[in-house]
Structures are given as C-alpha cells and as structure tokens.
Amino acid sequence: MRIALLAHVRQPIRQPFLGGMEAHGWYLAEGLAARGHEVVLFASGDSDPRFTLDPVLPVHYEAVFPWAEHRGKPELIAHVDAGYAAACDRIARGGFDVVHNNSLHRFPLEPRRTAATPTVTSLHVPPYDALHYFVTASPGPTHRLTVTSARQLAAWWPQGAPPEASVLHNAIDPAAWPFVAQGNGEAVWCGRITPNKGPHLAALAARKAGIPLTLFGAIEDPDYWGTAVEPLLGDGIRYGGHLDGPALARELGQASVFLFTPCWDEPFGLVAIEAMACGLPVAAFDEGAAAEVVGEAGCLAPAGDVEALARAIDTARAIPRTVARHRVETHFARDRWLDRCEALYAEVCAGARVTRAA
Known part of the structure; x- marks a missing residue:
C-alpha cells in the first residue's frame, strides 16, 4: 500500500524521542516500511x-x-494551520491508498478529506475542546478512529463509542529493548521532565524507599526542573540525560524497578512498556491508563501518594522480571500492533469501495 503518515509537528519524529507520540510515529514508519509498504512521512522537516x-x-x-x-x-x-492545510492538499493529490493521521489537528478529520483518502486517526491524548467536536463528528465508512487505552475510549465517548472507534494499544519491538535477567537493585524513571509526568514525586518516593534512582529524559520545562527536580538531586538521586533508544535500553536493563508517575489522565505510557520489556517490574501511580498498561507486572499506588508509591516500590521489586517481559510480548509487541493497523487500513479502503459503488 501507499501510505501517508501524518504526524504531530510540535517535535521532530527522530531519536532521541521527546515523547510517546514521536516514538509512535517513528516506530510506525519503520514497521510499515519493513513490511513492504510505500510510506511517506508528513512531519517536520527536521525529522x-x-x-x-x-x-x-x-x-x-x-x-x-x-x-x-x-x-x-x-x-x-x-x-x-497553514502547514497542515497544504500537507492535506498534497496528500489528496498524492495517490495514497490510506492516511494514518497522528496529527491532533482538525483539518485531516474533515469529511471531504476522509472521503477522498481513507483515513485512520489515532488519538494520543484525552479529549480537549479544540478537537472534540471534530473528532466526534468524523466517524464514517472511510474513517476509523483509535485511542491508546480503554480509559481514553470512555473519556472521548462517555455515552458509548461508535463502531468506527476502537482501542489500539501502543507497542514496541521487544528486540529493541533486550531482556536482562538481573537488576542492580536501583530504580529508574524516564519521560519528559515536566510537572504532569511527576519526576519530582518519583525522586521523593525513591528516597523514602531508600533506593537509588536515575532520571532520564528531555528537560521540557526548565522552570519546573530548576525549582522542583534539580534540588532533589544527590543522596542517591541523579539525572542521566536524554538518551536515544539503544542507550536508554541499556540503562533500563541494569535497573531493578521502574517508577511511573503520571500526574494527569495519561492515555497510555510508552515508557512503562519499554522498561517492562527489559524486565523491570513497575511501581506506578494509579492514574490514567496505568493499571491497563502495567497489569500484573507492577504495583499501583493512589495518584500523587508518595508514601504509598514508596511502599509499592518494595512490592514491585518482588515481581519476577519474566512477568514484565511476558506482558509486553503478549500485549504490546510491534507485530501485533502492525497487524491491527493493516486490518484498519483494509477496513477503510473497503469502506471507500462500497461508498464509490453506491
């Protein structure tokens, strides 16, 4: 198939990834190309x-x-708006079989566009006002929508999702996140360093649990870093920088437990499954889709409760590392995800044939 992948353009689609949406776009482009599809990535030019x-x-x-x-x-x-308007026009003229839309922009959702080129839209965020109307008005024979968790499906459609909307969990290539049988007794956290990701709470919980912690990720909010995170460094808490995938996988594999501390309605949590693939059980706040992602591979604490998270660290460390790896292989492996993407593409292309015939 000739596939247009339409990405979000706040950050480039390249390593080291700034977040899960960038990783999603990169893994999707790489995986579909490896399966023989002709893929054009519509993203920022520095991708x-x-x-x-x-x-x-x-x-x-x-x-x-x-x-x-x-x-x-x-x-x-x-x-x-100007960038997406021109890109959508080029896609319409480009002879594409299907669009996979990850843009979080309203233009690709317009019925005239989804009717012209069958579209699968993946929503990576909770509902918000600027996009909500366009999303809920957009399902049709040539447009399917996916969210990354059951939690988010209910958030977007609290009265019940239409048949064109479904859950498509994020996924990774387990081979890119090698399993390590034994950790070093330490904890690790990674993600965008911003208040809604809660790294300062991870640091406080690790200190209460008496376990060293290394933080990895891009410092997205320098003010937050300077006032809430940097003062906690030292005494077993350190910052390891912003690493690309292979380097981060090596660091994750050395640790014994992963701390996942969402402070918002986290739609999925790609960092958690990357750590789980390396064999790390997870101590997490029960926020957003954390329970759905972590499952039997971790221990949950009430959202924002540092004392409970410190206790969850000890509980999680007792979970066999093979349990975490197995959960990724059976629920979040890239091949399963790509199979589902291809099935969705086939559905919207079939819908387009039926519509044209009618």
Whole structure:
C-alpha cells in the first residue's frame, strides 16, 4: 500500500524521542516500511532523514514558537494551520491508498478529506475542546478512529463509542529493548521532565524507599526542573540525560524497578512498556491508563501518594522480571500492533469501495 503518515509537528519524529507520540510515529514508519509498504512521512522537516519525508513545516514548531512563550498564541495556530492545510492538499493529490493521521489537528478529520483518502486517526491524548467536536463528528465508512487505552475510549465517548472507534494499544519491538535477567537493585524513571509526568514525586518516593534512582529524559520545562527536580538531586538521586533508544535500553536493563508517575489522565505510557520489556517490574501511580498498561507486572499506588508509591516500590521489586517481559510480548509487541493497523487500513479502503459503488 501507499501510505501517508501524518504526524504531530510540535517535535521532530527522530531519536532521541521527546515523547510517546514521536516514538509512535517513528516506530510506525519503520514497521510499515519493513513490511513492504510505500510510506511517506508528513512531519517536520527536521525529522529522521532515513524516511521519505514530505515536510508539514520546515522545522518542528517548538523551535520557532517555544512552548513556554507561545502556547495557544494566534501566530502559532496560524503557522500550524497553514502547514497542515497544504500537507492535506498534497496528500489528496498524492495517490495514497490510506492516511494514518497522528496529527491532533482538525483539518485531516474533515469529511471531504476522509472521503477522498481513507483515513485512520489515532488519538494520543484525552479529549480537549479544540478537537472534540471534530473528532466526534468524523466517524464514517472511510474513517476509523483509535485511542491508546480503554480509559481514553470512555473519556472521548462517555455515552458509548461508535463502531468506527476502537482501542489500539501502543507497542514496541521487544528486540529493541533486550531482556536482562538481573537488576542492580536501583530504580529508574524516564519521560519528559515536566510537572504532569511527576519526576519530582518519583525522586521523593525513591528516597523514602531508600533506593537509588536515575532520571532520564528531555528537560521540557526548565522552570519546573530548576525549582522542583534539580534540588532533589544527590543522596542517591541523579539525572542521566536524554538518551536515544539503544542507550536508554541499556540503562533500563541494569535497573531493578521502574517508577511511573503520571500526574494527569495519561492515555497510555510508552515508557512503562519499554522498561517492562527489559524486565523491570513497575511501581506506578494509579492514574490514567496505568493499571491497563502495567497489569500484573507492577504495583499501583493512589495518584500523587508518595508514601504509598514508596511502599509499592518494595512490592514491585518482588515481581519476577519474566512477568514484565511476558506482558509486553503478549500485549504490546510491534507485530501485533502492525497487524491491527493493516486490518484498519483494509477496513477503510473497503469502506471507500462500497461508498464509490453506491
């Protein structure tokens, strides 16, 4: 199939990933190409050059309109709108069999566009006002929607999801996150360093549990880092930097437990399954989709409860590492995910044939 992958453009689709959406887009492009599909990645122009790129914007918009300064500003909205409008027009003229839309933008959801090119839209966030109407008005024979967890399906459609909407869990290639049979007794955390990811709470819980902790990830919010996280460094808490996939996998595999501390309605938690693939059981806040992702491979604490998370660390460390690896292999392996993506593409293409015939 000739597939257009339409990405979010806040950050580039390249390693080291800034977050789960960037990782999702990269893994999808790589996996579909490996299966013989002709893939064109519509993303920021500074994304991974190994892919066939058709830039939505010349560079990711965070480089031009920094988040802390321009969040929601009209000039940022106009900049992004212009990029997506032109990209959607190129897709319509490009002879694509299907679009996989990860953009979180309203233009690809327009019925005139999904009717012209069958579309699968993946939603990676909880519902929000700017997109909610367009999402709920968009299902149809040539448009399927997916969310990353049952929790998010209920959030987007509290009265019941339409038949065109379904759960498509995120996934990874287990081979890229090698299993390690024995850890070093320490804890690890990774993700975007921002308040809604809660690394400061992970540090406080690790200190209460008496276990060393290393934090990995991009410092997205420098003010938060400087006031809430950096002062906690030392005495067993350290920052290990922002690493690409292979380097992060090596670091994760050495540890004994992964701390997952969402402080918002986390739609999935890709970092958790990366750690689980390496054999790490998880101590997590019961927030968002954490319970759905971690399952039997971890121990949950009430959201925001540092004392309970410290206790969960001890409980989680007793879970065999093989349990964590097995959960990834049976629920979140990339081949299962790609099979499901291809099935969704087939559904919307069949819907397009029926619509044209009618």
